[in-house]
Amino acid sequence: MNPPSLQTVSIDLGDRGYDIRIGSGLLDGPAQFEGLPKAATAAIVTNSVVGPLYAQRLAACLKGVYPSIRILELPDGEAHKDWASLNLIFDDLLGAGCDRKTVLFALGGGVVGDITGFAAASYMRGIPFVQVPTTLLAQVDSSVGGKTAINHPLGKNMIGAFYQPLRVLADLDTLDTLSDRELAAGLAEVIKYGPIADDAFLGWIETNLDAIWARDKTALAYAIKRSCEIKAWVVSQDERENGLRAILNFGHTFGHAIEAGLGYGEWLHGEGVGCGMVMAADLSRRLGLIDQAYVDRLTRLIVRARLPVRGPALGADRYLELMRVDKKAEGGEIRFVVIEAPGRAAMRPAPDAVVREVLAAHAG
Template sequence: MGGNIFLVGLMGAGKTTVGRALAKRLNKRFIDSDHEIEERTGASIPLIFEIEGEASFRQREAEVIRDLTAQHDIVLATGGGAVLNPESRAFLKERGTVIYLRASVNSILQRTSHDKNRPLLQTADPRKTIEELSRTREPFYNEIAHIVIDTGRPNVQFLMQSILSQLGPEHVPTEAHASLQQDHQSLSKYSMTSQLSSTADTLHVDLGTRSYPITIGQSLLGDPAVLAAHIVSSRVAIVTNTVVAPLYLEQVSKTLTAAGKQVTQIVLPDGEEEKNWANLMKVFDVLLAEKCDRKTTLVALGGGVIGDMTGFAAAAYMRGVPFIQVPTTLLSQVDSSVGGKTGINHPLGKNMIGAFYQPQAVIADTSTLNTLPARELSAGLSEVIKHGAIIDAPFFDWIEANMSKLVAKDADALAYAIKRSCEIKADVVRQDEREGGLRAILNFGHTFGHAIEAGMGYGVWLHGEAVGCGIVMAADLSHRLGFIDAVSKERITAVVKAAGLPTVAPDLGTERWLELMEVDKKNEGGQIKFILLKPLGTSVIMTVPQEVLLQTLNACIS
């Protein structure tokens, strides 16, 4: 019916990721049935399960499946249990092409192990639960499936090719076959290269139609199947800086050229002080001079400064073009590349001019950390510490125990720190994309940190160094208000110091400190808002008595 494609399979099988890529490729509209339920109810799936129970949720799900399958020319990712309803199975089978994405229990367990938004997996034995779900649901998947695709290979592009090669002409127009064949040959040519990323982890930032994957792994920059998988257009503009360009620009350019892309290179000066209007204009100058159209994809190749500026440029150029984050620093891999915050600095305040604009994907090649200077690595560790402190006390414990490995660039330790940080941030962003409330907790330490950066002059302290010191100051303030005990305060100070970060703030003068902290996006009505710990592992957003704030300033400055 109407060229519809319906994806079914267990949770974690990749329905949303594959569905979104498939919809872009076939110029269809993508819909996720779980997101549609949340839109209609205004509540998250876990909350519906908790308040109404599974039976009520299944009824809502059946109504959504009935309505959505009646639409035309869509790619629909269904919930794992949608097939339990006989009427839903009938609608799916009769109204479109059903693709069953089949995944092993081990694969699903790995992909969902840290996902707190799967109500059925909040059990003492998730493996047993998945095995039972697979046993009871697989007959229904097979009953209605027109195509079965095994998703054991964690590479979206290859899954796409497998699906496209089996779809009929109602989905893949005749004129697209030549392009499809060319893509297949290109992927076959680089199949050996793609093995490099076979152990990559893929997480998801679930934001409805703006959702996107985060791929974390080694040697991803040389893999066309990974790098080009999220670039639909033939035109690409890579934005980088003078430090990263000699290391990775040619490699990424060659990878994209080999995938059939026309590449434009834009190299900006390096440094936080360069995150300004003049350099933003340089990006636009090149895009316009090269006649880049609205289908051009911008690729941010670099750290947080490049990511923020490229994202802002993408949001503004022709009122919005696609962009991809390829972070090459620890700080950008664990924090700034995820969540869609973009912008530039102003002399009166950091990140005060910008936009919320989500990337198409984040590709974090952990191999790039091998060339990262020790100071930059330490700067990134501040954001890792932040994630544990505000929301995940066991993760903070792990950071404490493994800080020496992180500083020594132990590959396994860094991979876990990046993955867990991205999971935490992705979940917060999913709940509060535009920082209307909860997302502000991600600014723990930043009120003090941004004041340090602006007060010292952008670039004198690295952003992560300022945030690290800000974390110590926020912990001191939390202790003075009775929110955390002295032991927790000392633990935070010690782990920041062990990361190689400053723990003593610069003396900017009390009036200057207050003036700088008053210029902050979180503030309301002229009141300075702080993210504080209450206790370690949880956080609150609040104003504080000025006399207590002054005590912290006096105690923490040099």
């Protein structure tokens, strides 16, 4: 089968807009890096897993543009999305005398993308950066939209900035080296877009999930492109999450509580989101918004995606405590992304008693 041709999705943010390019062989095509700012130095930030696979290939693409190319490998995993790793980037840039024209390239999954973006937003009050996501989760979600952050022991992504990349390059070939567990984690973010914005896309995922698992490039390209189209539409209307953009966090309030409660890295982000979507769907049903059949449909798909549908036994009090730290909470009131109808989501508060019913049914 021939690889799918290059596809582009545009993020419309005026003079800060940019393209997401999706295709095979992007890391071997210097043309994909044309038009980026000139600078004395490009710094590739990656991790100890992705770096040995792809850093030299990316560096080879950049050699014709940047006289000096630095490669910094961070430790791998969500547990290292912290101040210490952020400071490793600053130490490297400052130690090399990098100026404010230096371009950062985030080569890796969501952790690398988030922390590199935050470093770019902060170093000398802002330097340009490019996202080169190598996981499905990063290609469909975290690399797009300009959210950058590190974690705090009391809450996920609580310290960060909105800072847009110059370009996103999603090379489908990097998914060939992705573990099944990481692929499943990315599928959670793909599935999310159906209930919140496009019920027909949810049906497409149900039909094509086996092809995605077989790493069929045509199926992967469509899943990534449609996910990015939906996110681009949302972000272009609400860049800083003052309203509509919050629907992209479907399943995340429960999921982030799981991640923080267990300790970052015990569950992958996508695993928390997958389980959180089941909880959020059941909450939507208990609030009288959707029927049990839709909850069952979504749960079956999440099981097929090899994601957990039952949360750990943290205790309802601990779940509620963690969720009150969530960025969507207001005045101590937890606000959840709920499904109002298939393909349409909204933000709603929910009584603690109803949330406890959900947790009793789906955790422990």
